[in-house]
Amino acid sequence: MSNVLVLVDHSAGTVRKTTAELLTIARRLGEPVAVFIGDGVQDALPALGQYGATKVIALTNPDLSQYLVAPKAEALQQVAAKIEPSAILISSNAEGKEIAARLAVKLDSGLITDAVDVQAGPVTTQSVFAGNFTVQSKITHGTPIITVKPNAATPEAAETSPEVEEFDVTISDAAKTARITDSKPREATGRPELTEAAIIVSGGRGTGGDFGPIEAFADSLGAAVGASRAAVDSGWYPHAYQVGQTGKTVSPQLYVAAGISGAIQHRAGMQTSKTIVAVNKDPEAPIFELVDFGVVGDLHKVLPTATEEVTKRKS
Amino acid sequence: MKIVVCAKFVPDATADRRFRSEDNTVDRAGVDGLLSELDEYAVETALTVKEAGDGGDDAVTILTVGPEQAADAVKKGLQMGADAGVHVVDDAIHGSDAVATSLILSKALAKLEADLVVFGMGSTDGGMGVVPAMVSERLGLPAVTLGSEVTVDGQTVRIRRDGDTASETIEGTLPLVLSVSDQANEPRYPSFKGIMAAKKKPVETWSLADLELTPEQVGGSSAWTEVVEVTARPPRSAGTIVTDEDGSGAAGLVEFLSTNKFL
Numbered sequence: 001m002s003n004v005l006v007l008v009d010h011s012a013g014t015v016r017k018t019t020a021e022l023l024t025i026a027r028r029l030g031e032p033v034a035v036f037i038g039d040g041v042q043d044a045l046p047a048l049g050q051y052g053a054t055k056v057i058a059l060t061n062p063d064l065s066q067y068l069v070a071p072k073a074e075a076l077q078q079v080a081a082k083i084e085p086s087a088i089l090i091s092s093n094a095e096g097k098e099i100a101a102r103l104a105v106k107l108d109s110g111l112i113t114d115a116v117d118v119q120a121g122p123v124t125t126q127s128v129f130a131g132n133f134t135v136q137s138k139i140t141h142g143t144p145i146i147t148v149k150p151n152a153a154t155p156e157a158a159e160t161s162p163e164v165e166e167f168d169v170t171i172s173d174a175a176k177t178a179r180i181t182d183s184k185p186r187e188a189t190g191r192p193e194l195t196e197a198a199i200i201v202s203g204g205r206g207t208g209g210d211f212g213p214i215e216a217f218a219d220s221l222g223a224a225v226g227a228s229r230a231a232v233d234s235g236w237y238p239h240a241y242q243v244g245q246t247g248k249t250v251s252p253q254l255y256v257a258a259g260i261s262g263a264i265q266h267r268a269g270m271q272t273s274k275t276i277v278a279v280n281k282d283p284e285a286p287i288f289e290l291v292d293f294g295v296v297g298d299l300h301k302v303l304p305t306a307t308e309e310v311t312k313r314k315s
Numbered sequence: 316m317k318i319v320v321c322a323k324f325v326p327d328a329t330a331d332r333r334f335r336s337e338d339n340t341v342d343r344a345g346v347d348g349l350l351s352e353l354d355e356y357a358v359e360t361a362l363t364v365k366e367a368g369d370g371g372d373d374a375v376t377i378l379t380v381g382p383e384q385a386a387d388a389v390k391k392g393l394q395m396g397a398d399a400g401v402h403v404v405d406d407a408i409h410g411s412d413a414v415a416t417s418l419i420l421s422k423a424l425a426k427l428e429a430d431l432v433v434f435g436m437g438s439t440d441g442g443m444g445v446v447p448a449m450v451s452e453r454l455g456l457p458a459v460t461l462g463s464e465v466t467v468d469g470q471t472v473r474i475r476r477d478g479d480t481a482s483e484t485i486e487g488t489l490p491l492v493l494s495v496s497d498q499a500n501e502p503r504y505p506s507f508k509g510i511m512a513a514k515k516k517p518v519e520t521w522s523l524a525d526l527e528l529t530p531e532q533v534g535g536s537s538a539w540t541e542v543v544e545v546t547a548r549p550p551r552s553a554g555t556i557v558t559d560e561d562g563s564g565a566a567g568l569v570e571f572l573s574t575n576k577f578l
């Protein structure tokens with residue numbers, strides 16, 4: 001069977017859920033070979049084995065973490081030359097997409113980004129134009145390179161005990177030109193990661209700047225918190241939580257929009273959610289065109305009462 | 316310093332966007348279009364960098380690849396204050412994917428001898444956000460991408476990028492490829508003076524031959540991805556809407572969540 005390369009998305013050896021999804025997808029296409037960049041491969045091994053990696057290629061060259069994405073693309077090119085994979089799967093985040101873009105140029109290969117599903121072929125599914133169209137595509141040249149969005153597959157375990165193979169890569173000086181000179185980690189919120197969460201509660205301009213009711217309702221449901229651009233631009237919530245065209249695209253089981261009008265750019269980031277709920281005091285707000293359930297009312301009244309009720313039912 | 320903004324002409328997001336039924340490509344000719352809003356942030360960045368300079372020979376050029384109407388994207392950039400425009404137009408370009416587009420842009424940027432290449436964070440139609448990285452790869456130039464704050468200090472370009480897990484400072488040395496997010500600035504509106512002045516600014520039209528490219532290298536026949544099916548998303552079925560006038564909104568909401576097993 002052919003090898004399918006999966007670039008492991010991790011933080012210091014803690015494997016992100018998206019990697020389990022990529023490995024699950026890779027098994028539909030061939031034998032998953034995980035490529036692990038950085039320190040902590042031993043910590044990651046059990047998770048990679050659990051989802052069926054047949055082999056783990058570890059790259060520890062320090063140049064790979066000190067510079068931006070160019071060295072990682074060079075490294076993957078060298079791994080691909082050795083493994084000759086039939087496809088390469090990468091997480092569809094900002095870094096993953098840039099690595100994939102460079103790799104596509106280096107390998108003279110077709111690239112598909114933001115896949116929401118990948119089946120044997122590989123045939124990919126993407127959601128385009130603010131989620132108004134679903135497009136199925138395939139790659140017709142070179143080694144298919146596909147970046148895959150979170151929640152594109154339900155991780156399915158398939159226990160293996162992969163070997164770790166250290167792999168030496170050489171990084172050119174040309175790839176070492178954009179440096180990361182400072183990095184301030186974002187404070188952990190204890191809430192689920194926005195793009196991976198099953199439930200998201202988002203607030204907009206209608207919060208009037210107070211995200212307290214949004215956060216409290218989110219916490220009662222075990223949800224992530226999101227925000228509209230109007231809320232972000234007003235400085236009420238950090239940009240990393242913005243949902244929409246220029247923020248995150250999310251597709252949770254349940255999306256709750258409170259005090260959000262439902263502009264097309266916001267819809268672009270949440271329209272494919274399974275169930276949509278809105279609380280808005282304007283019965284004419286366009287968000288109501290999308291909802292499965294809507295409450296016309298003041299979020300400052302509705303959400304606290306609902307939070308209390310949810311907490312009561314859950315205990 | 317030669318500053319070049321790569322700007323894309325896109326179908327208007329608020330109008331009806333569609334695919335051409337004959338070849339499953341985005342319909343760019345039969346619909347209203349405009350300069351991708353996200354590229355306005357790139358134009359603004361370029362103008363700010365020029366204005367902060369020593370007033371020497373810094374110049375801002377708008378570069379666009381696209382059909383006839385794409386000239387509107389160049390025009391908008393000139394009205395905002397750019398100095399010159401280049402429009403690469405050729406029938407053979409239709410259907411080009413990101414890989415081919417990056418090839419055309421790279422050739423044009425090399426011909427323009429750009430020192431600083433500025434992109435927006437992605438287009439409002441395709442939205443892949445991969446072209447800056449591809450151009451950087453092809454030209455062998457450093458890329459600092461998705462900046463939400465940009466400073467140019469001599470030969471050093473420094474950005475702040477607010478990523479998913481950290482806020483990072485990233486820097487590189489000119490010549491360089493830069494992309495900016497919609498957090499980077501507040502794009503200016505063209506002034507009346509700007510609109511009048513734009514009419515006299517030089518715009519060159521280049522063909523593929525001017526860039527020493529052949530039709531086979533670009534367009535639909537060179538695209539390495541193929542759309543096999545396009546389906547319009549079925550409209551969402553109408554939901555239940557209740558009012559909170561009598562204070563029962565929260566109870567209704569929790570009941571809905573409970574019935575649908577979200578609790």
Ligand SMILES: Cc1cc2nc3c(=O)[nH]c(=O)nc-3n(C[C@H](O)[C@H](O)[C@H](O)COP(=O)(O)OP(=O)(O)OC[C@H]3O[C@@H](n4cnc5c(N)ncnc54)[C@H](O)[C@@H]3O)c2cc1C
Nearest residue numbers: 204205206228229230244245246247259260261281282299
């Ligand atoms: C290039 C570009 C990219 C963009 N990208 C994004 C993006 O990624 N994400 C995004 O969200 N937007 C984006 N936008 C902005 C978008 O067009 C809207 O301006 C924005 O989504 C509006 O945010 P909002 O719904 O919170 O605010 P508004 O549109 O002002 O809506 C506020 C809503 O709150 C309701 N309300 C007020 N008070 C209450 C109350 N007490 N209780 C309940 N409801 C109340 C009002 O009835 C109203 O419907 C983008 C715009 C552009 C041009």
